[in-house]
Amino acid sequence: MTRIVLLSDGYDMTPVVRPLLKAAPELVIVPEQEGSADVAVCWNPRPGSLARLRGLKLVHSIAAGVDNILADPALPAVPLCRVVDPGHAQGMTEFVTWGVLHFHRQMDRVLRNHARRVWERPLQVAAAQRTIGVMGLGTLGARVAGELRRFGFSVRGYSRTRKALPGVETFGEDELKHFLSPLDILVCLLPLTEATRGILNREHLAAMPRGARLIHAGRGEHLVRDDVLGALNEGQLGGAIIDVFDKEPLSPGDAFWQAPNLIVTPHMASVASFECIGEQVASNVRRLVRGEPLANQVDAARGY
Incomplete structure (x- = not known):
């Protein structure tokens, strides 16, 4: 069982749930209050919120940008991936x-x-x-x-x-x-x-x-x-x-x-669909479980 937590400071992450579970029904969504998860799916998480998660193995942005995650001074030393929408x-x-x-x-x-x-x-x-x-x-x-x-x-x-x-x-x-x-x-x-x-x-x-x-x-x-x-x-x-x-x-x-x-304009230039987000996050979670290379992994030193 792979546990997923959704983290954001002010952005409603609930539309991600349905397409994510459709792509990978075996995943389990857990509340942040539980304090532990295998994967954190994020957009602009609160500083320190990732570091408080026990057992964390992967941080996954729901967008192409990851600067809001890299800005966290307490970011755990685990792989960070982003979503790359072919339609972006x-x-x-x-x-x-x-x-x-x-x-x-x-x-x-x-x-x-x-x-x-x-x-x-x-x-x-x-x-x-x-x-x-x-x-x-x-x-x-x-x-x-x-x-x-x-x-x-x-x-x-x-x-x-x-x-x-x-x-x-x-x-x-x-x-x-x-x-x-x-x-x-x-x-x-x-x-x-x-x-x-x-x-x-x-x-x-x-x-x-x-x-x-x-x-x-x-x-x-x-x-x-x-x-x-x-x-x-x-x-x-x-x-x-x-x-x-x-x-x-x-x-x-x-x-x-x-x-x-x-x-x-309200950050609308190009936005990944929730279906694309769900499919790419699910695919990377399965890669993580199988020990395979992750897709769209970020080079933290370069910032992208």
Whole structure:
């Protein structure tokens, strides 16, 4: 009998139960109060909650991101795995493509004019005249960059080590400002590491042309809140779509709601289905029981 505990600080984990038990009926869900479990299935668990579990052999995130788990200073020294949804790249590509086209076709200006009942035709330019930068060239970023290139945009890519992508000019870690300097729109899809924490700051936003736009669907901790808000209020950023924040959900009084030309989206860019979560967690639990290599195991030193 393999015992599973569901842990989260504020997120309702109950929708995971049915698909998990459908995929592996032999599993037993136990309450956190029992104090022991073989596997912890998590999203943003409370610091220290994992360390208090006796007999723990595996920690499994229900998402692709694991930074909320790695941030726990008392994280037990057991394998950590994440969910990689085959449809995740498609969802992220759709979201980013919508955001890029929103700014490229100046729909933000059209919507402001609509609210004021102003008929004005914004100047339209060819996609080739827009330079889009994609930060993070893993599975998601590479797919997004390729799709934007197919639309005809001039695309640049940035990653820790320089990658080779067809039709995309790429840059490495020591070339960040050079990467940023000509961008009309910056797309952030980076993983969260110590090197990328706070990367969307005043210095880097100022490296882009005045009025550049931001689409952020990486991690909330990439944002330096006051710097991003300042750039929007001062016009250095001409607009933004932000899907992830360091504290979610945003409170009704949060300053981001009132920032000029900012669309707040509720961490919806791309989310794994509960069926996918259940199947992947169940598969890894069975691998664990059989002593087989785990799928999508995280390298804690790299953070992904």
